[in-house]
Amino acid sequence: MLDSSTPIQWLGADILTTLVFLPSLGALLLLLLPNGAKNAIRAVALLASGATFALSVLVLQRFNPAIAGLEAFRPLLVDRPWIPRFGIRYLLGVDGLSLILVVLTTLLTLCVLVFSFGQTIPKLRGYVAAFLVLETGMIGSLVALDAVLFYVFWEVMLVPMYFIIGIWGGKRRIYATMKFVLFTLAGSLLMFVAILFASGVHAKATGILTFSLLEWIPAASSGAWSLTASEQALLFWAFALAFLVKVPLWPLHTWLPDAHVEAPTGGSIILAGVLLKLGTYGLLRFAIPLFPGAAARYTPLIAVLALIGVVYGAWVAAAQKDMKKLVAYSSVSHLALVVLGIFAGNVTAVSGAVMQMVGHGLTTGLLFLLVGVLYERRHTREMADYGGVASQVPVTTTLFVIAMLGSVGLPGLNGFVGEFLILAGVFKANVWWAAFAATGLILGAIYLLTLTQKVFWGPNRVEANLGLTDINGWELAGALPMIVLVVVLGVWPQPVLDLVRNSVETVVQIASVRMVP
């Protein structure tokens, strides 16, 4: 096993453990506070999420992106026995892929909490606590390298999200929560069975009972894990289904629009910004490297579903009348493109997919945030209730247009880099897939420009909108870091591409070995 002593210690705990549990520590601290102590709650929220963000940046700074392969995990690896009887370990580690998503998570959580200070939120203490616990679940899922530990964090995320939608959600929140939980749970239970089964087969083949990815992945690619083709197929689908529900890939997507519409603004931002990305992350971390043969075999099927998703999501988005539902369907379309990129199986496409995971988190998060600004003031998400509000809310309009253009994939903003690299890579893998997927460029412009047009342009048709106030200070403070990144990552994406290059190359290499029979 790898050496468990890590070079960075912080308050006696290793840095990754601190990173995972610091937000929950904040949540615990909140329990000590009375419910009405608004400023104290805000201070704790800021402190916990701010410190977590700072810590993730510190990890980013310490991380050495030059190390290739699984060795990349080693410098910051945390490895302790957890349930020794079953070979389950407390195994944490980061590579470029998980690290960029961790930073995205900590940033978005900070932004969401800062943003929420500018809004009227009942039971603020519980709200903040739920987001902090959720953050622990998200970071934990991203840094866990033991399959069981991963599964635990994966399910931990479900609980706070359940409450966020169920308590702070809209009118049909109970229906939406149930749908969200059932879809996700159905997928993840399948994954849990697969995890147990996989470790059983692994133990039988190698004599080692372990759930460590650092053992599984080499075993899988060397063939030591002697899975039959049908076993591989079953395991692959058990994992892939759990992740594809989360993405969500057509036709498993119908929980998402309802969840988004009913979730409070912060919930929507995190849902779109991070939770969906955990689906695509799971594909890259588990489904493909563990079962490369099956992944290769089912690539055409998944690619077709993804292509349908790109067009279908966009097309249905264009028919929406509810702002949040429109943005939700746009996610279905955008994430389908990410899935297509992941399965295109070359470095260009997968790099683009990772870039787009980050980019979509920022732009779609922003779109939900700005819709939330309007909703807070007018309590309606219907586009027909707006129209021409650009005159009243020029700053919100400007931010919205930038985010919208980022989502449309305007070159110079972040969305373009991901989309361009995905399509370039897909084009290399299969020209017709690329041609079909590129229609998303046209459809994306249609529904996003329509949204902008119906809400912000035109004469003012609803009198109450004349009293609409612009985005306030806290809300703006939450939005600003995201807007800045939308621009910066558009003109200077190379640092992110460099950070994830080795992770991407590792996945592609593992996958490609088995692609050639």
Added chain:
Amino acid sequence: MNLPLWLIPALPLAGFLLNGSVALFSGWRRARKATAAWREAHPGDHGHDEHGDAGHGPGDHGHDDHGHHGPFLPYGERLFYGVVGVLSVGLAAVVALANAVPYALASTASEGGIGPVVQSVWKWMAAGHVSIDMAFRLDPLSAMMVSFVTFVGLLIHVFSVGYMQDEEGYGRYFAYLNLFMFAMLTLILADSLVVLFIGWEGVGLCSYLLIGYYYDKDFAHAAGKKAFVTNRIGDFGMVLGIFGILALFGTADFSFVDMAKAGAVNGTASITVYAVCLLLFLGAVGKSAQVPLYVWLPDAMAGPTPVSALIHAATMVTAGVYLVARCSAVFVLAPDALTLVAWVGAGTAVFAATIGLAQNDIKKVLAYSTVSQLGYMFLACGVGAFGVGMFHVFTHAFFKACLFLGSGSVIMAMHHEQDMRAMGGLGRKVPRTYLTMMVATVAIAGIPPLAGFFSKDQILGAAFAGGHLVLFAIGLLTAGMTAFYMFRLARMTFYGEFRGTPEAEKRVHESPATMTIPLIVLAAGSILVGFLGVPEALGGANRFVSFLAPSLATAHPHHLSHATEYVLMALSVGVAAAGILLAWRWYGQKGATPEVPSAAAQAFYEKTGALGRLVENKWYVDEGIEAAVLSPFRRIGTFLWRGFDSLVIDGIVNASAFLVELTGDLVRFFTTGNVRNYALSFTLGVLVLALYVFLR
């Protein structure tokens, strides 16, 4: 003195950031005041309450009167926007000329020109087989483009200072205009197709923003969206074309042009090259408003008139021609693709000209004229005369910008009246506008020795020389129609009697110097710039075309005898003169009214019956697209959502949920909480298990 190329787009970008942030702040303050005032007048209706949707309130009150006819901005603020806007473009023009002029001199001095100057600024993105530098390139083609774009751009900025002075959105306007200059200059100076694409979509964005400048008007933002989406259809092809170039040459930077010239295509079938050219051309068709993607350009006239002059006539819409010229070395490898380019160009030229014949909105005439002239440029490229096509891009920029700015001056004189039927006799009232516009009209009509003559004549000559007699005939016919609709415009606007109301007549006024000086400069350009490319038959050396030659494909020129050239010139001038005479006769009748400006024209349209109505109604293309494409698109979208998502997918989910519930009910039958029942089922279970074990 070594000013880096990146400064050229960066200066307008800085102007955009400065003007944009100040304008946003000032707009925010004004909005805050207005909202606060409204809230004071409507206490208790703040929509800030926790419960209920306050949104379904009184509804339609028609607040048309607020907006851009609102209060004038304070003088200081206006001055700031104007100075920043004009200065940033002016400085960009200085840097551009400081780069382009020495380069041009050195290039013309040495035999065969000098190599391109390439400056890489930073690595934009590199992953896998894609690696793109943020790099800029100065070569004859970009030197020529950057010179006239900054020059015309500067004039139009100056014109805007006067034209837009009553606008509340003055700062926003200049910010957008500067952003446009940034994008256009990036497009021109880019050293790779992907960096070019930043500018390509950037100008599309600015076009969207500026067409929708009057964002509270439904026709304006609808036109903006139409422009963006139509361009995106072209960009779909463009992106795939870029991937194709990457596949063919392994790079998207313009070194592929030299590879193509050397014939170093990776041993692929010509069908691949053909497909790549078609895809790139699709992008050009969208950006340069060719059939069938021209539909957005006439609607784009919803934007302020200087915008129409800068973006929708002189610069942006010629980007498609620029792209084809830039990739000309690839296009000549696929002769069939070039033939298609020529036919699309010629078809667009004549098609748009027919619509131009019967328009009554002064800007619409110019819009269709622009579509038609762009067709000419593609016709030139299609017959292999890329240099001549670029020459027409160059001359057209001067006379068409002059015409659009002139029309802006007329519209301002007429207090926002654009219908030529309500004009007439304006020549005496707005003499400077009138004179400059007439110069440009003569130039576009192709009368020697003005600019349009030289470029248009060479296009027709190239078509004829290449043996494309049908294309030549179409071009000639279009030349006649061009002369007709332009002189129809001139006659209806400046000559005859005023057809509007007497009050309107009294208010007509000439425009201020900030507007007339750019007009005069552009009119002078319309006279002079043609002399840069005087063909050999007329004793010139065609400097313009030979300067550009190193950037373009080495076409195999078909030489015409001087005698043939003289005949062709006489033919094209003759056809133009015929068009002018016809327009003059038809629209010169005395006693014309706003409804019927010309009895003869009316009679003609009636006689042509269905055809005349078709032309007047723009061939019903917009209506056809709505019925055949947009309406089905919307219906299918709604069907997928309501039908497929809600019924099929959720239906399956709900059905399985129902099954689960059913199972749950069955199970509940056993889990009653009654201990004796549990004991019973426990015993039964043990029995079954025991039986199974024993009987196995």
